[in-house]
Amino acid sequence: KAGVTQTPRYLIKTRGQQVTLSCSPISGHRSVSWYQQTPGQGLQFLFEYFSETQRNKGNFPGRFSGRQFSNSRSEMNVSTLELGDSALYLCASSLATGGRNEQFFGPGTRLTVL
Amino acid sequence: ELKVEQNPLFLSMQEGKNYTIYCNYSTTSDRLYWYRQDPGKSLESLFVLLSNGAVKQEGRLMASLDTKARLSTLHITAAVHDLSATYFCADSQGGKLIFGQGTELSVKP
Secondary structure, three states, X not given: OOOOEEEOOEEEEOOOOOEEEEEEOOOOOOEEEEEEEEOOOEEEEEEEEEOOEEEEEOOOOOOEXXXXXXXXXXXXXXXXXXXXXXXXXXXXXXXXXXXXXXXXXXXXXXXXXX | OOOEEEEOOEEEEEOOOXXXXXXXXXXXXXXXXXXXXXXXXXXXXXXXXXXXXXXXXXXXXXXXXXXXXXXXXXXXXXXXXXXXXXXXXEEEEOOEEEEOOOEEEEEEO
């Protein structure tokens, strides 16, 4: 069974630009969550999508947005990039929403903002 | 505020020694996760602890959960170099994982 895939794996952008990251969950998984990992703040929850609806949102500014498609694939968008957005962005999928579903992580997209 | 705290944050061990990583969490969750992360890599699921008193073992790693004390432990037995990595515990709250700061483990010969 294929795992969670994320594209691209590496990205370099400049301040003010916008970026879109993509995540394909494990087949049959309907929930996709996004996390940001930085050395200073650690691993922080961004948002969760289930059945094309945002179910949960973390404490991030509105520049961070996402969506989920009918095939459960998800995209995350960051507009007006700031230097502090440089991070490893991890996507995780689970069978369903709610705390009782184990999340499986993809390889991540490393975003560098110059 | 939901909090998950790990200690120690850094751990340098000699091969063959035993040690324990502690994870305290602030919620009433009955589910706790342990993940491993190698440098530059993603998170690998190690254990899912589902209820009070749960104990799981895989190789040299054993994890336990005490929901009354809101404490989980990850015990390392006879450490080997391959266990060098960062270990995270995470509490699950309504579908989102709240992670601890991570424990960076270095096992030296």
